[in-house]
Each structure stands twice: as C-alpha cells, then as structure tokens.
Amino acid sequence: MIQCKRAYTSATPEDGRRVLVDRLWPRNCLKEQLQLNAWLPDVGPSAALLKSFKTGELDFAQFTVAYRLELAARPQNWWELLQFAEKGTLTLVFAAKDQQANNAVILAQWLEEELDRYSGSSSPVCYLDDFPDY
Secondary structure (H helix, E strand, C coil), X not given: CEEEEECCCCCCHXXXXXXXCCCCCCCCCCHHHHCCCEECHHHCCCHHHHHHHHCCCCCHHHHHHHHXXXXXXXXXXXXXXHHHHHHXXXXXXXXXXXXXXXXXXXXXXXXXXXXXXXXXXXXXXXXXXXXXXX
C-alpha cells in the first residue's frame, strides 16, 4: 500500500517505511521529528517545474503531465520505492500545504501503476494448444 502524508503530521506505526519525496527539506522540521527511513530528493520534480507550478504558470493537470514525463525519464530515482511498496506500507512524505495537488500524490499514482504493470505474468499466454491444426 502506498499513502501520502504531510511532513508536519506526526508519524504513526501504520506508516510503514517513510520516505521524504521533496527536493528541499521541509521548513522547521527536525530530522528526528520526521522519523524517515529515507530521503530521495531526486525523485521530486525539478526546481524549474516546481517553480512553474508554484507561480501559476502551470495548473495541476499540466504539472502532472510534466512531472510524469520527468519520472519516466529517470526511473533510477524511483525504482527503490517500488521495492519498498512491495514489502509493505510505503508512506510518501511531503511538505506541500495542498494535500490533494502535490508531487507526492502524482508519485503515488505513478508507483501504483508501475506495480500493476510489473505484477503481471512475465510472458504472454501461449495459445498454441487451442489451435492444434496450426
């Protein structure tokens, strides 16, 4: 299971592995307070993309498309998160005020899609037995 949680919300045992997915450390948060298992700053959106979103040049839909393109171009930055999610609960920690329109939500959706994509069989089904005269 993958969930998202603000950095300013207290950690709970149900959070599982907690990973900060912002490029910048959350303001006024001590390392001990966040109780993180990892910080992956490179999985966050680029500084230019984040600036475009925060200044209003991009709406959330446009930001989502652009961030997903960045994720597709850099799988090495998020691949480790798939392994965490396969083993149990993964909590993506973020600092944004908006709990619905932020990079962690997009990343969680991306990771869920990737898990679904890789959980299928490793090869296509063989239908040769269904067509004995072929």
